[in-house]
Amino acid sequence: MSLQNIGAANSDDAFYRYKMPKMQTKIEGRGNGIKTNIVNMVDIAKALARPASYTTKYFGCELGAQSKFDEKTGTCLVNGSHDTAKLAGLLEIFIKKYVQCYGCGNPETEILITKNQVIQLQCAACGFVSDVDMRDKLTSFILKNPPEQKKGSKDKKALRRAEKERLKEEAARQRIQEQLSAVTADMVMLSTNESEKKEKVISKASNKPNGISTPDLHATLVEELKANLRKGVSANQLKSHVGTLSGSDQEKLSALFEALFDGIEKGFAKEVVKKKNYLAAAINQDEGSQLLLLKAIESFCGKVSTTAALKEIALVLKALYDADLLEEEYVLQWYQEGLKGANKDSQIWKNAKPFIEWLQSAESESEEE
Known part of the structure; x- marks a missing residue:
């Protein structure tokens, strides 16, 4: 068929x-x-x-x-x-x-x-x-x-989840074939090692845990990434450039997210869909990188000057979930930690709730089956 x-x-x-x-x-x-x-x-x-x-x-x-x-x-x-x-x-x-x-x-x-x-x-x-x-x-x-x-909604959700896993495996294989040759894999490993070294140096110099970025470093990273985006670089080219920047993985991903979506008001989710390839190229499909992306979104939403973009946070999370850049277990982990954290009163948690409840419902029904 x-x-x-x-x-x-x-x-x-x-x-x-x-x-x-x-x-x-x-x-x-x-x-x-x-x-x-x-x-x-x-x-x-x-x-x-x-x-x-x-x-x-x-x-x-x-x-x-x-x-x-x-x-x-x-x-x-x-x-x-x-x-x-x-x-x-x-x-x-x-x-x-x-x-x-x-x-x-x-x-x-x-x-x-x-x-x-x-x-x-x-x-x-x-x-x-x-x-x-x-x-x-x-x-x-x-x-x-x-x-x-x-x-039979439970059966339908179970089938949908099974199909999601199958497509995720296919997508992962295709991304590996398209993006990672043996040489590229070596370069990624080298870039990761260099980033870890830079992160330790910056963390020690600033005397801050986890290498938290200073405002000056963050602003510099954002402007540098914006300059590259204005040149029309591809997602893979931007990935290579990000690997050369100073700062921790969290600092660089937060700066990239802001560079991509700074000034956004209405249509936040649609812009995320348009630029998802840049985010896909910048992260690895593992727990650490997904949580880094979620924290970058949280940081960005804490800075937006309009409520229009913040209202679309559920749609943004859904778009990234559909693009297989976020998995439900890490989204739920991030949400639960956020409700207990220092920013637990942030509007982001309220606006994300409809999508979170949908994930929790699908998860609980799957466990029952």
């Missing part, structure tokens, strides 16, 4: 975990009786976690044609002859309106109908509740045919 990423915006992401079958159609009948049969509509609808009757009805509404889904046979028919590309385009619009979260873009949403007969999408990842445009023709059909209560 040929698969594709859910959502047109994710079509080029090789590591995107949410997939659906590519649409297959077949023209049946002749003359006035000609119809288009969407052969695998049931499988597509299952991947989208939406009733196949919704997508079938949507095609009919948009094409101005009669459409019918047979629940017994799983047959999806739309009157007239319609090519696959056109129907696939309409399906993408359906996904954007009725499947993807309007906040983080995640397709893992549930349709809710309020007491006032308003259709909403509740995201299981970031907690955002999206209001569907009730002027759309399909909304009246959904109100008359509300979705059934979700069943």
